[in-house]
Amino acid sequence: MTDAELAAQIAAAAGRILIEVRENGLFEGKALGSAGDEVSNRFLLHALHAQRPDDGVLSEESRDTLLRREKSRVWIIDPVDGTREYGEKRDDWAVHVGLSIDGEAKVGAVALPGLNGGVVLRSDRVAPLPEPAATPRLVVSRTRPAKEALAVAEAIGGELIAMGSAGAKAMAVVRGQAEIYLHSGGQYQWDNCAPVAVAKAHGLHCSRIDGSPLLYNQPDTELPDLLICRTQWTERVLEEVRRIG
DSSP states (O other): OOHHHHHHHHHHHHHHHHHHHHHTSSOOHHHHHHHHHHHHHHHHHHHHHHHOTTSEEEETTSOOOSGGGGOSEEEEEEEEETHHHHHTTOSOOEEEEEEEETTEEEEEEEEETTSTTOEEEESSSOOOOOOOOSSOEEEEESSSOOHHHHHHHHHHTOEEEEESSHHHHHHHHHTTSOSEEEEOSOOBHHHHHHHHHHHHHTTOEEEOTTSOOOOOSOSSOBOOOEEEEOGGGHHHHHHHHHHHO
């Protein structure tokens, strides 16, 4: 199977496993989140090792040895993006399976298992973007919205939509539920590699909030800020971020 098919298949399977773990009633709250992280991570690692044994892997839930730096192809995974939301039995969490090739997010699948029937957004299956809203919608963290996002929303007359995980927010833009996702204040490569691959495939702008490119398989796993948006808003948002600056 292709890399994109593999990413989608294992992201969807991990999502089904996570729903089963959540619904069996053995765990609650933080214990549920921990169990989900561990089970999903083990499955994804085993699947990638079986199907792509020569590639590197970077996972939120595994120790990083930097051996990945010797590889041009590195899978970057988040077994449960939004562990808090998963543990609270919300639907705004995700599973990320992304492939970085020479530092660029090339292939990705983002599963949203909590949605009815489960949804998987993929870099190899691109649907036309829905018509944008007349008033731009900015999706932000439900617990700690970025100050830049708040300021940009005020400057452009935007509407704020609070949501959980990074993957859920990024896919809200892909799915036409928002026009802009601007984050600052801390993320890691696994938080956005797969979402960026999917968003780029759908024709969205993806960059750091200063407009610089998003680089993956870097020694430092931190990638603290992110902008995913409709292209018609790119320059205005970047300009406002610079002005806030």
